Amino acid sequence: MRQFFILLRKELRSFFLSPLAYVIIALFTFLNGWLFSSIVTAMRLRVNQHSLVYNLFDSGWFWMGYFFLFPLLTMRLFAEEKKMGTLETLFTAPVRSAQVVMAKYFATAILYIVIMLPIFAFFFLFQDITGELAAFQSGSFYGAAAILMLVGLFNIAIGCFASSLTSNQLIAAMITFVGVVLHYFLGFIHFFGAKLPTELLDKVTYFSTVEHRRLFTEGLVDTRPIVYYLSSAIVMLFLTHQILERRRWKA
Amino acid sequence: MISVRNLTKRYAGHTAVDDISFEVDRGEIVGFLGPNGAGKSTTMRILTCFLSATRGTASVGGFDVFKDSIEVRKRIGYMPENVPLYDDMRVKEYLHFRAQLKGLRGRSARHATGEAMDTCSLQEVRRKMIGTLSKGYRQRVGLADALVNKPDLLILDEPTNGLDPNQIRQVRELIKRLGERHTILISTHILSEVEMTATRVIIIDKGQIKASDTPQNLIRRLHSSGTVHLEVKAAPGQVIEKIESLADVKTAIHISSAQDWASIDIHPCSNVDIREQLFALSREQNWPLRELYRDTASLEDAFVNITGS
Ligand SMILES: Nc1ncnc2c1ncn2[C@@H]1O[C@H](COP(=O)(O)OP(=O)(O)OP(=O)(O)O)[C@@H](O)[C@H]1O
Numbered sequence: 081m082r083q084f085f086i087l088l089r090k091e092l093r094s095f096f097l098s099p100l101a102y103v104i105i106a107l108f109t110f111l112n113g114w115l116f117s118s119i120v121t122a123m124r125l126r127v128n129q130h131s132l133v134y135n136l137f138d139s140g141w142f143w144m145g146y147f148f149l150f151p152l153l154t155m156r157l158f159a160e161e162k163k164m165g166t167l168e169t170l171f172t173a174p175v176r177s178a179q180v181v182m183a184k185y186f187a188t189a190i191l192y193i194v195i196m197l198p199i200f201a202f203f204f205l206f207q208d209i210t211g212e213l214a215a216f217q218s219g220s221f222y223g224a225a226a227i228l229m230l231v232g233l234f235n236i237a238i239g240c241f242a243s244s245l246t247s248n249q250l251i252a253a254m255i256t257f258v259g260v261v262l263h264y265f266l267g268f269i270h271f272f273g274a275k276l277p278t279e280l281l282d283k284v285t286y287f288s289t290v291e292h293r294r295l296f297t298e299g300l301v302d303t304r305p306i307v308y309y310l311s312s313a314i315v316m317l318f319l320t321h322q323i324l325e326r327r328r329w330k331a
Numbered sequence: 332m333i334s335v336r337n338l339t340k341r342y343a344g345h346t347a348v349d350d351i352s353f354e355v356d357r358g359e360i361v362g363f364l365g366p367n368g369a370g371k372s373t374t375m376r377i378l379t380c381f382l383s384a385t386r387g388t389a390s391v392g393g394f395d396v397f398k399d400s401i402e403v404r405k406r407i408g409y410m411p412e413n414v415p416l417y418d419d420m421r422v423k424e425y426l427h428f429r430a431q432l433k434g435l436r437g438r439s440a441r442h443a444t445g446e447a448m449d450t451c452s453l454q455e456v457r458r459k460m461i462g463t464l465s466k467g468y469r470q471r472v473g474l475a476d477a478l479v480n481k482p483d484l485l486i487l488d489e490p491t492n493g494l495d496p497n498q499i500r501q502v503r504e505l506i507k508r509l510g511e512r513h514t515i516l517i518s519t520h521i522l523s524e525v526e527m528t529a530t531r532v533i534i535i536d537k538g539q540i541k542a543s544d545t546p547q548n549l550i551r552r553l554h555s556s557g558t559v560h561l562e563v564k565a566a567p568g569q570v571i572e573k574i575e576s577l578a579d580v581k582t583a584i585h586i587s588s589a590q591d592w593a594s595i596d597i598h599p600c601s602n603v604d605i606r607e608q609l610f611a612l613s614r615e616q617n618w619p620l621r622e623l624y625r626d627t628a629s630l631e632d633a634f635v636n637i638t639g640s
Pocket residue numbers: 342343345346347365366367368369370371372373374412
C-alpha cells in the first residue's frame with residue numbers, strides 16, 4: 081500500500097508538472113465552455129422540454145471532445161516507460177505489478193476529475209448568474225456526475241490496457257480511441273439494426289452508454305450500469321496486469 | 332549470493348542464454364565478460380527478476396528469482412544497460428523516490444539519498460533535471476540508484492559504457508570501493524576494468540560460459556610466450572652471439588638498430604624468465620642497457636583467445 085502511494089504521488093507529479101496536462105485542461109474547458117454557451121443560446125431561442133444538464137450531455141459535440149480525452153490521458157502511461165526503458169528499473173524494484181497498475185490508473189482518474197470539474201462549475205455559475213435551474217432536480221447533477229465518472233473509469237482502464245500493449249504512444253492512443261468509440265457506438269445498434277431480435281436489443285442496452293446517460297441525467301440512477309462499468313474496468317486492469325507480467329511467465 | 336543452475340533463455344527461435352550454471356559468493360566482485368550479444372544482459376535481467384527463464388533456476392541470497400521475486404529484488408541494486416531514468420525528475424527527487432520505492436522511510440530515505448549522492452559525487456547536480464545531465468552524470472545517477480538502499484548485491488550492466496577516460500577511472504575507483512561492502516556482478520567490454528577490479532571473471536560467449544577464473548589465472552593459462560625485448564648500445568652481431576650462447580635461450584633476433592642502439596627479441600627455450608640473465612650479461616659486457624621487458628599476455632589476449640572464432 082505504501083508503494084502504491086509513492087507511485088501515485090510520482091505519477092501525479094509528472095502529470096501536473098508536464099505542459100500536456102494543462103494543455104488538455106485548457107482545451108477541454110474551452111471547448112466545453114463554448115459548447116455550453118451555444119446550448120444556452122439555442123435553448124433561449126427554442127423551447128426545449130429538457131434541462132440544460134441533459135442537453136449538454138445529449139450533445140454529440142460533447143462526446144466528440146470526450147473521446148479524444150482518453151487517448152491523450154493514457155497513451156504515455158506504460159508506452160513511455162517501455163520506450164525509455166524505465167520499466168526495467170521500475171519492475172526490478174521491490175514493487176508489485178498490481179501496485180504499479182493501480183497507481184497509474186488512479187493518478188489518471190484524478191487528472192480526469194480535475195478536467196471534468198469546470199463543466200460542473202459552469203452549471204453552478206449559470207444558476208448563480210441567471211437564477212434559473214440547470215437541472216430540474218438535483219438528482220440530475222449527481223446522475224450526470226456519476227455517469228461521467230463511471231464511463232471515465234472504464235475508458236481510462238481501456239487506455240491503460242492499450243498503453244501496456246506497445247512502446248509506441250501513437251499506437252496506444254489509436255487503440256484507446258478505437259476502443260472508446262466502438263464501445264460508445266455499441267449503444268447505437270438500435271438505430272442500425274432495428275431488425276435485431278428484442279432479447280438481443282435488451283442485452284445491448286445493458287452496455288449502452290447512451291441509454292445509461294439518458295437515465296442518469298434524468299436523475300434515475302440504476303445499479304446495473306454501476307456494476308457494469310466498474311467490473312469492466314477491473315477486467316481491463318487485470319488484463320493490463322497480465323500483459324505486464326507476461327515477460328515473467330515461464331515459456 | 333547468486334546461484335544459477337542450467338539457466339536457458341530462448342527468445343522466439345533464438346537461444347540467448349544456453350544452459351549456464353555459476354555461483355557467486357558473498358563479497359566477490361565478478362566481471363561478466365563477453366562479446367556483443369553473448370547473453371550478459373539477458374542473464375542479468377533474469378537475475379533481477381525482470382525476465383523469466385525458459386528453463387533452469389536462479390536464486391539470489393537463497394531466494395528463487397521466480398517464486399520469491401520481491402525478496403530477491405529487495406536485495407539487489409540493479410543498473411540496467413543504457414541507464415534508463417525519468418528525464419523529467421530532478422536528481423535528488425529521483426533518488427529519494429527510488430529510496431522510498433525500495434522501502435526506506437522518512438528520515439532514513441532522505442539520509443540514504445544524501446549518502447548515495449555523496450558516494451557518486453552528485454551533490455553539485457542534485458537540483459538539475461535528469462534530462463539535462465551529461466552521460467557521465469546520468470551513469471552516476473544510475474549507480475546511485477542501484478546502491479541507495481545498500482543492497483547486498485549490485486548488478487551493473489556496463490556501468491562505464493560511453494564515459495570519457497577520466498570518468499571511467501572515477502567510476503572504476505567507485506566500484507572498487509563499493510566492492511568492500513557489496514557483492515558485485517558487473518558486465519563490461521573494457522577489460523582493463525575487470526582486470527583491476529574483479530576478483531573473478533566469467534567469460535560468456537553465444538550464451539555459454541567459456542571460462543570462469545581469476546583474471547590472473549586466465550592470463551596464466553594462456554602461456555605467454557615469454558619473449559623478452561632488449562635494447563643495448565652495441566654491435567648487433569656480437570650481442571646476438573653472446574645471447575645465444577646462454578643455456579636458456581633458443582633464438583635471438585635482431586629487430587632493428589637506431590643510431591647505435593640495437594633492438595633484439597629473445598625467445599627462451601621454455602617458459603622461463605631470462606631477464607635476470609640478460610641483465611647480468613649486459614653488465615658483464617658493459618653494454619649500455621635502456622630497455623628490457625618481457626611480453627605479458629593480457630586479459631584481452633585471454634578474451635580474444637577464448638571467444639575469438
Ligand atoms: N527482447 C528480445 N527479443 C529477441 N531477442 C533478444 C531480445 N533481447 C535480446 N535478444 C537477443 O539475445 C541475445 C543476447 O542479448 P544480450 O542483450 O543478453 O547480449 P549482451 O551480452 O548483453 O550484449 P551487449 O554486449 O551487446 O550488451 C542477442 O542475440 C539479442 O539479439
